[in-house]
Amino acid sequence: MAMVGLFWIVEGDVYVGAKPSGPGPGVRLTPEGVTALGDGREDLLPWADVTSLTVSDVPVRTLPRRIGAAVGLALQTMREMALPNGHGRVAEAPGLMTVRVTTAGGAHALEAYVAAAGGYPATEADLSRALLARLADGSGATATTLAAMARWGRAAADGTPRGGERERLLREWLG
Structure with missing residues (x-):
């Protein structure tokens, strides 16, 4: 698995945000369309009907956000050292992004978990939004773009690449 x-x-699976587990919400992009996941559902919105695909509530990585994540990690480590059995510890759920899919039948607001704890680099967020718009533009490149992403995912045994490589991949998939 890798995040780009x-x-x-x-x-071979491509998700917007983190891959959901159990009944958690998520959005999977397939050659057939946009699939809303969660709570036992798998609602498919076919690409032929999709006219717009955007994402909002994306946490963008900033210096204060990175400092906050580092401080949070340090505090969590200190809590775990002081309370080794996790007494009083409450797991914090990851943030949610909203994936908006517009079809001829109306607008759909789907939720997906944020995968980047400290936020996404601004350039990667912008390139990702452009790629989502391209997938929905009706140009016919959707299937080949998703196939290229899935092909890369099957070959990416080393996990998430470094920042420059992620940007290069996003630009390549944008065409």
Whole structure:
């Protein structure tokens, strides 16, 4: 599995945000369309009907956000050292992004978990939004773009690449 921009790519599957587990919400992009996941549902919005695909509530990495994440990690480590059995510790759920899909039948607001704890680099977020718009533009490149992303995911045994490589991949997939 690997994260590239707003995309979580696991073998041949491409998700916006983190891959959901259990009943958690998520959005999977397939050659057939946009699939809303969560609570036992798998609602498919076919690409032929999709006219717009955007994402909002994306946490963008900033210096204060990075400092806050580092401080949070340090505090969590200190708590775990003081309370080794996790007494009083409450797991914090990851943030949510909203994936908005517009079709001829109306607008759909789907939720997806944020995969980047400290936020996404601004350039990667922008490139990812452009890629989502391209997937929905009706140009016919959707299937080949998703196939390229899935192919890369199956070959990416080393996990998430470094920042420059992630940007290069996003630009390549944008065409």
